[in-house]
Amino acid sequence: MSPVHVSLARGLVMLALAALMLPQEAAAERLITSLSNHRVSVSSNFVGDEVVLFGSVELDKGATPRQQPYDLVVTVIGPRNNERTRRKQRVLGIWMNVDSRAFIDVPSYLVSLSNRPVAAIADELTRRRLQLGVENTMLPQKIGPDVADVVRDDPFRKAFIRLKTERDLYLEIPNGVTFFTPTLFRATIPLPANAPIGTYEIDAELFNEGKPIARGNSALEVIKVGFEQYVATAAVNDGILYGLLTSLMALVTGWLASIVFRRD
């Protein structure tokens, strides 16, 4: 047989295999999601926003419905950054930063929403494998020449999560997903006023009896618009001109004030 025939035959076999596997796949569900808003505009009156993720669980034709209710975990990850966590210690009576860890490519924003606590949805192994919840998300640190995540009770890792949580950037909301009907759900994603600018990846994972059965992806964008965007772009692209104009603005403001308030 010529090589073309071999590959053709192989293809046919695989097709047949796939067809054989289909009935098993058909037992699965599909997750259909939609966002209330794909683009969050940051203008001068931005004080935070909310984006709602709607969705439903579609049962494939001929599949038998599940006995147990579904669980859903939605993970929203903002633009990734490198950040440094520092620790102060007393040296000669003065508190100074003595130790620090660089966190490489970590989410600037991380919110985990679920219909009940993730610990109740899946076992620990699954939670870690799928990075469910803030605790189980990979937060790689630079350790010597390597970059790797460390144990979960590492003090720097814990401090990093705590400080991020204090700024409303890392959140775990165990009642953030609401099921209206057994298959229809809604999740409200809170975007605080200090939400970083950039693309946010949304990952929805459907569970049944502790097992992941379907997933859906989506994304939203937080962007500066109008005047805010104009200023931010000008500051980066035309730094010198921007500086000159700001200085000029300072001089004019000062001069105007001295004219307006002139008494003599």
Add this chain to the structure above:
Amino acid sequence: MQIYLPIADLPVNIFLILGMGLAVGFISGMFGIGGGFLMTPLLIFIGIPPAVAVASVTSHIAASSCSGAMTYWRRNAIDTSLALMLLAGGILGTAAGVWLFTFLRKVDQLDLLIGLSYVTLLTVVGGLMVNESLRAILRARGGTPVPLRRAGSHAWFLGLPLKMRFKHSRIYVSIIPVLAIGGSIGFIGAILGIGGGFLLVPMLIYFLRVPTATVIGTSMVLTLVTMASATIMHAATNHLVDAVLALILMVGGTIGAQFGTRAGQKLSPERLRFMLGLLVLAVGLRFAYDLVIQPVDPYSVRLLETAP
């Protein structure tokens, strides 16, 4: 009313910033200082990233010292030749300061050095001012007139070569100490991100015996030029000057400075020096407190750079 700052990337209450500008502007107009050593910590305290705070405050200081300088200019209270000579030294000092700043950043203990410098500088200068002005006030109370220029009390460095007559201030001194003062202010200002008015005014009074009539106006001219150029440098290199934040601060600051200037002229110079000394000392002690007292949270997070 909240407004979103385009460079700092967070919303702030416009009236809070305006109020802070007014308060610091009042103080700066009263004492003839830029007020950067008050404004920058205040902004950091309300959550503005330190780098953005330092860079934006420079333009705020430029604005408030501009309005102050204008007022003094109309009162004919500026010694132009002295200001120009100080500026010549100031530019050299700033260049040296920027160089050291870049070097220290590489070494990675810049924060601590800035903290320690603030504490040392502010407590020493504040302490000296309080001490000196208290004695002057007590002397005045006791009935003995305050001798502004004691005969034979000229310091040795005023007699160095290259003497120059600064007519407006009615002093005849060597330009070497003048350049040195301008240079050290520029140097310290570049490292600590301050205008240095609170250092310059006492230096001019104690070392050069510049009369109080011209000292504040002249120091404001120096602050104005150094801070305006610092704004341009910060904008060109770090892109961290927040024009919206700066504008709100400027409006508050310049208005406050106008009232401050008037309030300052109603007070006697000794009293003014005493109050400024107390203020400087208080800020210095506040910095010392932060360094010595155990922080609530020993950990802190700092953004390194945005990953591509």
